[in-house]
Amino acid sequence: MHDRTLGRAAFLGLLGAGAAGLFVGRDALGLLGKVVPDGVESIVPTSGWRIYTIGSSVPRLDPAAYRLTVGGAVERPLTYTLDDLRALPRAEQVSDFRCVTGWVVKDVRWGGVRLHDVLAEAGLRPEAKALRFVSAEVPYDDTLTLPQALLPDVMLALEMDGKPLSHGHGFPARVVMPRMYGYKSVKWVTRIEARTTDVDLGFWEQRGYDKDAWIGASNGYG
Amino acid sequence: MIERFGRTERALHWVHATGFFAMLATGLVLYLPALSELVARRNLVKNVHLFSALAWAVAIVLVVALGDRRRLATDWREVEALDRDDRRWLRGRPAAQGRFNAGQKLNVLVTAAFALLFALSGFFLWLGERDHRFLFDGTGTVHDTLTLLSVGIVSGHLYLALIHPATRHALRGITVGDVREDWAREHHAKWLEERRGL
16 A cells, blocks of 8 residues: 555545535534533533523522513413412423534423413403513513414423523523424523514514424525 | 754644643643633633734744745655665664654654645634534534644653753754764764764
């Protein structure tokens, strides 16, 4: 073998494998997470989560002072404390969380409340078409149409993996919409507003992302 | 003392090292949940990361364009040539080594390939956010995997350059440019032979 063949093959082989990797292997690091022991996991971020914020710090909401207001096109606008929310019928689900930028966290165990239970007492007016979720992280918000928001695996989560949400994950309450990319799952929700229109654009949608962010069928995917 | 690395080679090394650590620091803030929460200001950190990438690429191009390109071409030829001695050395057997030993050759090959792949995957991360037709399945995974592997490789590199007694004299070669002749004879015997032949 010519002497230079080996080194060049190594170099070009690496380049080729890496370039091919752009088009496959979205879940490769997720697999890595399953073989890395738990202790190492706190150092190496094999959980797969990234913490995205739009402001200069992570909102740290005081559970005692927290209020969730429900308003807009409802019969009786009302305000929940965190304890009120916890007193609603508890729902649980295991679902994947997928970010539009490509990372995914498999099998996240969520605990929380369904939106029809949150809305039951307030009562939607017939003209209500969508729900707007307003974050404490101003000016973040996003909207789901009513049919989207009432899908069986959509929830207002209060817990993740058996513990209350951490501040980074939206404590004390966040939307979980597993059929859409993560920017639809508003963190630090402080207001749910029933809207009589379903054309409102959320924070990222005003910046070019799709309003109906179906996984695998929006934002250039699929 | 004998010269091991000229100004162009040293400039290329330090430009790349500076760019790497600037992008590693900002990249980890974007990537590690604990750091993301501590620093937040994601947009600012992202912009510094992108600016570092741009500055790194421009600086690399400038070093190559304005530097001793013939010397760099010679380096690349040497690095690509993994000869029989190198293959023996990699298997842990004693074998005389050239100006680059087999491990250094592999390090250069891997570093060059990784730099190009970092740039390629980083470019598509950037572009994909602006034009969603370019959001590819594995872009982030490639960028992240390169980071994890690079941290491992650079840790080894730093150990050999700063701590390991037998090899750390090499640091002088990449900072000042020259190394002790007796050290070179012990670690890079074939290089000294070639020099004598010139």
